[in-house]
Amino acid sequence: MSFLLSPGSSSLLDAHGWDSGWADAFEPYAVRGLVPGRVVRVDRGQCDVVTADGTVRADTAFVTPHDPLRVVCTGDWAAVDPEGAGDPRYVRACLPRRTAFARSTSSKRSEGQILAANVDHAVIAVSLAVELDLGRIERFLALAWESGAQPVVVLTKADLVPDPVGLSYLVEDVETVAPGVRVLPLSSNTGEGVDVLSAVVAGGTTVLLGVSGAGKSTLANALVGEDVMSVQAARDVDGKGRHTTTTRNLFVLPGGGVLIDTPGLRGVGLWDAEAGVGQVFSEIEELAAECRFHDCAHEAEPGCAVAAAIEDGTLPVRRLESFRKLMRENQRLVAKTDARLRNEIRKDWKRTMTAGRAAVEFKRNGRLR
8 A cells, every 4th residue: 555645744745746656665664654755955964855744854874875876866755754753864765766867977986976866857958148059958968868857948048139030040950959859948037938938847847957157047036936046147258157056956836846956067978878869869860770781880881871861961960970979978988987887896806805815814813914
């Protein structure tokens, strides 16, 4: 039998995305007397969790794995100590995630970083105050598709492009690199497009992504309907802004659903995103299926459908170059990650062998070397 809440106490959880599926997954923890809650903010060693009775501060000491992709993250559903269990209350477990948005870090350890969990929509904010960076948009889209969320691209600060024809050209430029993705021009200042985006993301969990200065905090305030995030102006020179948002925060939307705002991302590194890259460049994947050879490199091979599309102009050269670049980057990352895992396994094996030899030595001589 699934975990049930009294009608009056369930409204907070419902507003944050609780459903029968989560209730079923939580049942083993309910038997232990734990209570469900959604993580709305994470700080070092602690997090804010919304439960049926309100927001509580909980310690994450019991859910701190070595794998950075499994740490508690904004959007997670957690099993928390009940009220009266002691101070502090602890997060005892997190429910298995339905989706997860991750990127690679800039560290030399080739580690992934989880940005948001259990997300339905990934809204990628792209500022029209600066020249469009189509390659960066493709990167964001690859991560979004890989996460399992439905991406949406919003072109913020659309009021800076007063010519409707010019604006339509910019939308078309982005649509060419975003097959299957809705592209919305939007201005938080004038309100243009905000209602449309609100309708698109209503009822689910949405993560808001983009570089610093893309207008994410202003957009978050417009979607939530109040000033929940502080806002700073971007530099006129390059459109870049300071990190207005320094943590990932989850807010309830007035039209239903929740929004996770994230800090501006300086680096958009792929993390095991081969399927996501393929989704972004679906037209190349479809052409590749028509090549004469299944292992075609799309260079000088006879019968290459991709090369033919380049030749007749139906496939832009930039798209193929970008596809190759992201695929190579992802392959290098996977190779480094596999090497790191092999190295860690080797170290664990050496530690085990050393401990075993020490135990044998102690048994023989009654002392450790």
